Amino acid sequence: MKYNSPRIKVLNKQNILKLIHDNHPISRAEISEITDLTPSSVTRLTKELIDEGYVKERGTIGKNSPGRRRTLLDLNKDASISLVFDLGVNVTTFGLGYFNGKVSLSGSFETPRRPEDFFAKVEEIYLRLKKEYRITRISLSIPGMVNMLENRILLAPNLCWQDVLINDLLDVDVPVLADNEANLSMMAEKYHSKDLKEVKEAVFIVIREGVGTGVLLDGKIYRGSSFTAGEAGHMTVDIHSDKKCHCSNKGCWELVTSINWAIENYRGELQGKNAIEKFASLKKKTGNKKFFEEFAKNIAVGIVNIVNVLNPQLIILGGEVQDLGEYFFNSIESEVKRRALRDAVKQLKIRPTIFETVSSNLVGAAILAIEDIIEKVK
Template sequence: MKYNSPRIKILNKKTILKVVHENHPLSRSDISEITGLTPSSVTRLTKELIDEGYIREIGTMGKNSPGRRRVLLDLKKEAFLSLVFDIGVNITTYGIGFFDGEVELRGTFNTPKNPEEFFKTAREIYERISREHSITRISFSVPGMVDLEEKKILLAPNLGWENVNIEDLLEVDVPVLADNEANLSMLAEKYHSEDLRNVEEAVFIIIREGVGTGLMVDGKIFRGPSFTAGEAGHMTVNMYSDRQCHCSNWGCWELVSSINWAIEQYGKELEGKNSIEKFQALKQKNDAKRVLMRFAENIAVGIVNLVNILNPELVILGGEVVDLGDSFFSIIEDFVRQRALKAAVRNLKIRPTAFRNISSNLVGAAVLAVEDIIEKVK
């Protein structure tokens, strides 16, 4: 209907941008085939997106008819930049996110325990970087529960932060975004990993000073109505435990599957200023093999529960365990296949994250900014 045409046009432009973001580079005929839009509509709308600075032509490739080569389209990488932060319990990393979801690392700083001080530091970094680059979004990865709509950190147990309104503390003139670190890791994998293209159900487990899980259900990140879905690190695995978690519960999975557990169990002096550095030192110790084996089994216990409950096709492990090698992951996989329901593991794949030189959740923060930019297309 006529009165709906402007809205439909905007929806079609967003659809094209999403397709280019997920599959770039590709031709107009590829876009038409994927979206179902007519070739003439794709030609018209891609011209608008080029004129508006979202995409660009980058050359030709192959032939789709005699004598005619396909013109390839790609995102205009530098068109929309975001400032992205990975808030760690001890160290915060930040960088510049590009419109194609890639990230350029720019620095680190010790994470202040006071949220006011943290966001003051973040604002100062934004002010400095925005003198060099036009920043359109600021996006935060948080080790805790985040209300995406209110831009509020509901609870970050290992930081001791609760009900922190990011926009109020940051006080900047650009849109602010934030999400849980495991959700963002799942988002990064969804957009950058080939083996997730045809997967509808997946779990990302990030293991650092705490443990978080990002859930993909029906091909979408599942956050729950209260934004607390995926807090599997706080599921009870030992109801008789005398150890209390930072979340105030007892016997949480996180208590036996975070890097802090492995450090404590090793029981010897380790070099390092914080738990991340100490765990890096632990991984080099020949006499830590037994501790790391038990660590792998503890992680596997939680995965068994997640597999039985969610029946994912893929489980991805990230954080500080990605470089522990095949033997570590073999222990986890063997344990899961022995203990989980046989039908649930029949088609299950378990692997480390694809991101090795940069944290998956920092990349996810950049992708979150890209999604927001696309959503605001007119």
Template sequence: MPPAPQQPSAPAVPAGLPGTAARVLDLVASGVVSSRADLVRELGLAASTVSARVQELVDQGLLTEVGEGTSRGGRRPRLLRIPDDGAVALAADLGSHHVRLAAVGLTGSAADVEEHALDLAAGPAATLGVLVERLRALAERQRAAGRTVRGLGVGFPGPVDTEAGRVVAPSRMPGWHLFDLRDRLADALGLPVLVDNDANVMALGEHRTVLPHLRHLVLVKAGRGIGSGVISHGTLYRGAGGAAGDISHVRVEAAAERPCSCGNIGCLETVASGASLVAAVRERGLRVDGAADVLRLVRDGEPQATTLVRQAGRHIGTVLSVVVNFFNPQAVVLGGALAAAEPLVAAVRGMLYERCLPMTTSDLVITASTTGPDAGLLGAGHAALRELVHEAPAETGRAPAAPAAEPGRGAGTPMAEPR
């Protein structure tokens, strides 16, 4: 977001763990590899190098050997796994009207998931207290279970300045503009905190846990609003101002002159978001209380709701067809509440196959998120862990004081972005 004095062409060092070690953990955690030999094949590094990295991680307690696997015609591989009793991060997936919390380990599972109603629109003052309380309780439970809580990852349903850890100009949520969510949470919980846009953390979650092999993918979060997260070259793509991935405010013909919360007219959001769907269904005389009700109607085969959801899918597909032609990703993953509606997914598929160049869709995966509602939690948790695994290996439970080379960094123990 800052007018960017343009850092001297970024060192491109992914921060966190020394790179290779982090990739080793990722590969083991995601189940892509299970032995040193697998790592050699997957990473393309020399066996000696892999051996050395693995040994370090085992020494640090971040990795363990668990017996041997089956032979493939030679010596049996020694299986590697992430220890269950290892580190976890808290994860919070904020929605406009609810919040989901969980503890996420390096193995990729979301444990102790809970969901609460929480009206973000009421502003930070009214919501932060509850949030902190729940997170404290969650952290306590995890510690009681013998786990080390390493940090907190937060997905926020609006634009986020990830460098500063602040919310930026969210629509329909007065009071949050420039709120320094990261540092507030970090101070209250005594943990390092990472804050990012909800679609971004979902994209990270899907990528890490189910599609780690893919280099380029787009995740579309179709919930109350519409957002998207972009993975390019295997890492989150943020664009010049951190605003990349917005498809919600693209103008679509069908939205004509409808005013949008962004101040413009004819945005996709006004005809394809959960909120707009609810309104449209109500207009047809059906009684619904939210997107969940609409989904129920669709599951029950109610024709009008189904038609509307399908139409929403077409609108989303129309916009995505431009994205697919331009970005040529390997996968388009549909997440958020509406992704549970088969007709919407089908409509998106249809639109993409109809409108995109064959070259871009021939190998394209178009699918609903397989981690479902947990994608955001997993992504937020993983992202938080990723930034921290290089810290103390042991039982300390509290991250060490930041070595702090950076000058302009505020209080707390906030985490830097890989940029």
């Protein structure tokens, strides 16, 4: 790429918008200090960002010393709105993602079995909501592997979807983005969590009908050479197992860690018409501490493998297990510390995701849209 002057200007502008994004509210003087750009360049570029509606001025600091009064720049949360979908194996939820990384929930529907029917539903919702909101992106969280260059769902094992080319099935007038749900969850945590400001190696584990992991290495999501990295749910933890996995292998970690394991192995009645509802009813029952401790041990076995390979500082658990309480997380942590390499767990922390009402991957889908918007700023 040729770095001529207009190109450098665009890169500086993108840099400033990213900086405002990560540190808002922020003053022009601070931007100038961090970026090494002259105050006049910062003034010119931030004016463009204000005129284009991405940024707005908000209050001042240093009121008592007029000479040092600084106007703060903040994000305009309505600058760009994305329509975000959390494609679940049983239920899909959707909402609106704002430019400040927040998401408001709009609704949910039973996930159709055929990709054609699912994307017809997505289109219908988009056409309905675009009358009300200035939607500039559709962003999808997928429970499987996604080739982001081709917008192709390579494999969503628990839906039995393979090689689904999204743009063939969804013909809309805005860009469509998609990524794996665990990657998006990791992105959401990186964007919103305080303890991830310094941490550069972390893994987000989504436990639902399947199990996926989002891997953060050197501060970036690691997707692998062909977008299949982080499929830790399909690492073999039992070489003698005869139980077949959706991925066609046997003995996968997912088979003893997904909520389906808990439902199948629980001795008692569970209410609900799908796995998520049944697991929710299991969580509400009392006297299951021993059962959940066994479940925690299954989860810990996979975490030991992840920790021994990647040596992260932080493991985050999300999906359907995040609200299982302190004893559950303590059980996982003590088992991991007992089994993993001593030096691999020295700094390790294991915690639930910070997202409670809106799922981490739905927030991540909004972040994916924001990153795309910043990348396309001219």
